[in-house]
Structures are given as C-alpha cells and as structure tokens.
Amino acid sequence: MEIAEISKAYDPKKVEAYWAEFWIKEGLSQPIFDPKKKTFVIVIPPPNVTGSLHMGHALNNTLQDIIIRWKKMCGFETLWVPGTDHGGIATQNVIEKLLKAEKKSRHDLGREKFLERLWQWRKESGDTILMQLRKLGALLDWSRTRFTMDEQCSQSVIAAFTELFNKGWIYRGKRMVNWCVRCQTALSDIEVEFEERKGKLYHIRYPLLSGKRDGWQGVPLVVATTRPETMLGDTAVAVHPEDSRYEKIHGWWVQLPLIEKEITIISDTAIDPKFGTGVVKVTPAHDMVDFEIGERHHLAQEIVIGYDGKMTPAAGKYAGLSREECRDKVIEDLKAQDLLEKVEEYKHSVGVCYRCNTAIEPLVSDQWFLKVEEMAKKAHSATKNGTVKIFPDSWNKPYLQWLEGLKDWCISRQIWWGHRIPVWYCVKEEKSSEHPSKRSACPLIVSPAKPEKCLECGGAQIEQDPDVLDTWFSSALWPFSVFGWPKMSADLERYYPTTLLVTGHEILYLWVARMVMMGYEFLGKEPFSHVFIHGIVRDKQGRKMSKSLGNVIDPLIMMDKFGTDALRYVLTSQSVPGRDMQISEDAFTGARNFANKIWNVSRFVQIYLKQEEAAGSKPSLTIDPSAQDLELCDRWILSRFQKTVQTVHHGLTEYNLALSARTLYQFIWSEFCDWYVELSKIRLLGTDRKQKETALNVCVYLLDGVLRLMHPIMPFISEEIYKSLGTGGAARSLLEVSYPQMDPKLVDESVETNIQIVMDIITAARTIRSEMDVPPPTKISLYLSAIDKEKIKLLEECSHYIQYLCKSEKILIGSKLSRPPKSATAILHSVEIYIPLEGLIDFSKERQRLAKELEQVQKELGYVEQRLAEAKFRKNAPAEEVSKTEERKTVSIQKLEKLKEHLALIQE
C-alpha cells in the first residue's frame, strides 16, 4: 500500500548532495544583516591548501557546524567564515616532492618559476578541501572565502609587519636558531618536536696539556657526548665550578683530538656534575646550551656544520661529509688513536622538524624576530580575567604557563612560498649570494612595494629581503584579516570580535595564543571570547592516525559507506570535553543504524498521517497539556521530551556535544520508538477517530521536535524527513525554524514515575515469557495483584498498555488476587504478577528463577538492614536518605515473604 512510497532503508546518497547544494543556493549559509539580532561568528581554522579532508578536519568542522546551525536556529545572525592557509613549509615540501619526481630541485627552477609552479598547483587543486567541507554539510559562507596569501590577507600581513617594526618589536639579529637541514630554513621553537630516539653516548678522551707539576699531564679528561661529530667545533671543555674533582684544573688546557687544537677548561653552573664524568665538551656553534655557555665565557664559535647539513671546511679533512658520515668517521679515527673510552646505548630526545621529521641542527644565523613579551602579557590577562574563556578549563593552566615563559618569536623562514618580508635594501653590487643586508650601507626600508630609490643615498639598486614570514604569522591575523583589516569595513565592524574558536589542542600555542596577542595589538579587542578545545581522533589502540602506521580511517570513505550524518554522529557522540577519542570502523555501523531508525519511525508516522489526511483531518503541532484526551503515555513522552530538550541544550551550551548526541539517541530510540510508538499503535490501529487523532498529533509533535533538535548534528536526514513531513509551513529549511525550547508546563514528574512502574511490570512479564520459553505468538493471561488503591488505579488505567505489550489476551487486576495454580510469578513495586502457564510451565525452571530472585532480594535486604542498624547513619545521613532506605527495607521484606510463599507452593 502507501508504505512503498518511502523506501524501507535510508539511502544517504540520494539526499545529501541535494541538501548540501540547497543550503548554499538558498543563501542559508550567509548572514542577513539584522540590527535586532545578536551576531554569532566563527572563523574556520584554515586547513592547508595541500590538505585533503582527514578525520581531524571532519571532527573540527562538524563541531563548528553544529554550533553554527544551533545558534542560527536560536535566532542569531550567524556567520562562519571559510578559507585556506598557504601552509608555508608544508606546501613547499609537497611541490618539492613533485619536482623531485622530475629529478629537479627548486633551485633548478629558480625562485620565480618555482612560485609560478606553486600558484599553478594551488589554482588546480587548492580548493579540494573546501569542496570536501561542502560534502560534510558545513554551513560556511562561501562568498567570504579567504586564502592567507590572497591580496586582502597579504595587505594585512604587510600592515601588521610594518606596525610591529615601527614599534621596534620586530628586529633582525644573529641568534642560535633551530635549523632544518632538509627544509633549508629556520624554525621557531614550537615548530620543533621532540622524539625519543635510541642513540649512543660516546665517552671520549681529551688529553690534558697543562698541570705538569701536579702529575696531571697526559691524563685524559673524559667527556661524554651523543654527537661526536660536533667535537670538531669544540672551543672549550667545561666543568661545574664546585665540582671538587676538577677544582684544580680550571683554566688549564686540553688537546682537542683529531684536529689538534688546544682548548681551555672553563667552569659553568650549567654543568651537572652528576651526569657522566661531569666534564662537557662545549660547541658554541652547534648546541643551544653550549651557545649560551659560549656567550658567558666569550668563546669562539667554530662553525663546522653548514646550512646543508654537511661539514664545512673548518672541519678539516672531514669537510664535505654529511653529519652522519662524519660521526662514523670521527668514531673510527678516535678508536684508531685509542681515545674512545667507551660507548653506551642511550635513549634521548632529539629535536626534529615538525614538517619533515629531520633532526634539527642548532645553528647560528641571522633571522627576524618578534618581541612578544608585551603582547603575551595582554593575552595572559585576557584569559586570567575571563575575557577569553577556554573550554574545557583544564587547558587554562598550560596555556597561561606557556604565555609566561615566552621567548622572542623567530618569524623568518628561508623558503620561497609565503609572505615575503616587506623589507628592502639599497645594495651596491647587483648580484651576490650574500644577504642584501650585508651589502648595504644605508638603512633598510620597510615598504609593501619596491621603492624606486634609496631614501638615504638615492641609489636605485634595491633588493628585497629574501626571507618569507612564518606561516603562523599570517594565521595569527586570520580573525581580522578575513574581514579586510587594516581597512575598516562593514564586516570588520559587525563581525569582529568573533564569538567562538573551535580547535584541537595541538595548535593552542602555535595559533590560538598568537591570534589573541595580535587581536589585542591591532584591534584592541580579543579576537573571540570562547575557545572550544576538542580532542584528537585516534585509532582503536589510542595511536594518532597516520599514513605510515596505516591506521587511517578516511572520512570520505566513511561518508560514502555509511552516510555523512553517520560520520557526524560518530564524531559528535565521542566528543567528550577534555578527552581524545578512539574510533574504529564498527562505530559507524551503529550510527548508520541510528539514522535508519529515525528514517523508519518517520515512515511510521507518515503512513498514519496520510491515512488521516485522506480522511480529511490535519495534525496539530501545538500540544495543550490540559487537553483531556491526552493519555498517560502521551503525557509521559511529552515530559520525557522536555527533559531531552533541556539536556541537549545544556550539552551544546557547555560544549559537551557528546552529551547532546547521546541524549538524543537515547530518547529517540529507547523512549520514543521502543515505548511510545509501540503504545501509540493501540490507538492508531483502533477505531476511535478522536483517539487516533490525539495519538497522531503527539507523534507528529514529537517527530517535528526531534527533527529540529537533531538537525545541527544530523542535518541531511533531518531536512529530508522534515520536508516530507510538511510541518514547516513556509520554511524552506530547518535552519529557518526555531530550535526547541523546554516547555515546563509539559513536565510531569508523577506521570514519569508512574509510567516507569508500568514499564517495569511489562518488562517483568516479558522476562517471564522469555525465560519460561513462551513463544511470542502465544497469548497469555495476566493477573496483577496489589494492595495500594492508587497502584490498582494506575494499573487499571494502563491495563491496555500492559495487555498490548505483553501480548496477553486476558488481564485481571485486583487487590489480593489469589495465585492461580501452575503460574509463574514476579513481584515488583509491590505488585504481584501471576502468569498461568498450564501445560507450559516447567517447574524446575520456575524454581530456579525464583531462587535467583530470592537471592538478590536477600542481598538487598542484608545491605539495607545493615545500613539502618548503624546509629551513625541514622544520625548523620539526611532524613530523606534514611526514609528511602527504610522504604527499601519494607519492600524487600514483603517481596521476600511472597517469594518464599511462591517457592513453597511449587515445591514437589
């Protein structure tokens, strides 16, 4: 019949593309200026242009989308700004890899051609990830799409650089920096990741030269190092000033083996006397700590490793070798001279490049730095005083601590892809490999475009600084560069500061902290007031998903297999504040089934709806709680729904989206479908027209409410059903109807309690059926015996529910009914249930059942009695708790007696 109109199983593929396009086409993702409305704004954490949607993106953007849709339905003027990040080193690496396949390097192409190639690539495939976000259903305003290197954002970068430079906060200086020999660039401190690696600790003998009269001469000092190749650049040996073993030898000299140099022995408190021999080789040019020691003691910096990771001419005969080759050679040579005392296996952490995993080489080089002290202070107090709130607040402490210990930020990178530093030099010679700053006698010029001539000397030989800015510099400006800053615009005025930032904790420092700093610096206001930190998606064993581990679950494949709503549900239901989530493929099956359940319950409602419509009646969406024709189960489900609305709302407000998602699931499946819909069938299949209408009205009201409530989490299926349900009136989309609000008038605690009792009785009866092997088609008789008048009234009022759900043909309710012979029994809520099983009953089975029950009741009674016997309990526990326990005791005793009685009756 009519059922065939809607397919039995939900097919996401049939509807998703339609809706994804519909929302955009109809302009539903764009804010409509309305001075009466409050704004709610999110700027997307811009994914790298090289990116393809992975689970992290899917999670991050699903969460943002949920909040945006929810706020929109709540009546806010919402805006979610999309865009991509040029992704500096990461992107350049991608293109370099492509070039490598052609056996070319970027240097073969030259800067200009290489950049052309990059832009070409970006044109062709840079929007992939944005298209994937559309598939996810992200309600982004595509008319405002930005790219960190587009004209508008570039203007912001130049303006920011210029302002900070003029303030004296940006400077160029020679410092020890983290150098990636593979990417050929400097990195900031947070771009270095530490990896535990297995290595070796080499103990090397440095023969003493002085101290003849003390008999020390020739006695070797033993130093321990994990990097023997750097010894070629040693300019001292250090001990702790108070280390009594070496007190005498301060200022003496040792012979540096292999390159036959004499170096001095110094004392410095940075040395830990307890580590190794307490003697350390000092290589100021190739180690952070040694660099600082060198500064304190005015030691020379002997550079033996170059920017390419190869040994320099200063390394003598080792020149030209790679770091690794040199290490082997040095060890070999030391062995040959018997200067290697021992080698130990050693586990230590090695700093590696966060983009290519190559071991970082600390090198001294000229770089641009940004002083962040003042800015960090403002960001610090913003979170301290609650202006920028972090959820969950467990991230406050690490965030604040990080801001406290900040060093200047190295913002220059020696790559080509990025915002070129807007600094120009007047150079004398035109072509040279030397940095232009070195060839200029005139002051540098900060300017967005190439100046025609030098302001100082009028020279026309102008060269730009070759470095580009750290990607994170432009990212830090994102919340206002997207709105056109430094130009004042209507958008900037209306939408800055934004409301919320949603991100994973891995870029809290790299990105979030810097946006706050820049926001205060340039706009004088925080860039957002809430920061929602979510977890990281991990595999079943808790490992990060990575291609190399082969444990990646591809969201696009999951969307294809199970539907986008299923993917969104899985991610949301796992998103518990403060915790990473572990997902595996089987989680998706459950979510897919959930979508199917919703699909089918809507089919159910619509079948009856059509019948009614054919008969000329229309469902009403307004439920009047005082309406007399509402049955107990109607009032129950309406009350349960209000609680659901409240909890879902609470979860959204607190950024506990897992709570919202799970609450919805629970309500829809376990309460609406499993109980209410089943009970509504009594009336829907019945002949009483008025009753039929009432039941259907409640069903429609609930389905309508559920669809609105779930829409932010599962937008596709909810839209699809909503459209066919037809309760939306003129609304084109659920986005145009209001989000459900809790109606306290529909909450009824006593009805909830009563229905719970009835449900428990039904379950008990069904358990008997099941355990006594009474097959479902077999009709049974039910006897319900109670003493309490109220209880009897309730049972009578609900007798048709019990009868229907227990599949009983006869039901008898009364006080002190006598137990029919050969019946199975259960006792709960002071109600005795008898089910006559003439010819069906297996007494040994029934004895077993009752005995088990008895055991449980005895256990309960034992516990309760013990509790009540304690004077302290009666004295200290709240009165309510005591009376509750007493009630439990009474009930248990009653139950125990009855059980014993029944058990005695069936003893043979």
Add this chain to the structure above:
RNA sequence: GGGCGAUUAACUCAGCGAUAGAGUGCUGACCUUACACGUCAGAAGUCACAGGUUUGAAUCCUGUAUCGCCCACCA
C-alpha cells in the same frame, strides 16, 4: 625533571558522594502490518592497586603501578 589526563562489562566509552550505565559484541526467542540497519529477553563488572576522609566512595584526599599527552637547554 615538571604539568595534565586516563585506568569502569570482551571492545569503545558515559557516570564523578547513596552498593554501577550505554553502544557494539555475545547467548536465547521472534520475519509482531515503521525498521532484520529490526523486536523482545538474558549473561557479563571486588569501577587498576594500597591507604585515608565520610553514616556512606567508582565518585573526594594521599601514595603506587601502567598508559597517553604537553612543557623543559639532561651533554
């Protein structure tokens, strides 16, 4: 070396002061006119360990173990 978090049913996780909950999986029975991507029922846990606070602890405190993250200049 510091900081944070985790440890609950076979698995993935909720709960966070009144003797334990969900989903998946498992067992049994059902094609009951929304759904077998389903229905009904069941089994399954000294809530990591040891102390303490409390009338009462999975829940609060202290310590231990294991795991995971973050920060830090351990040669």
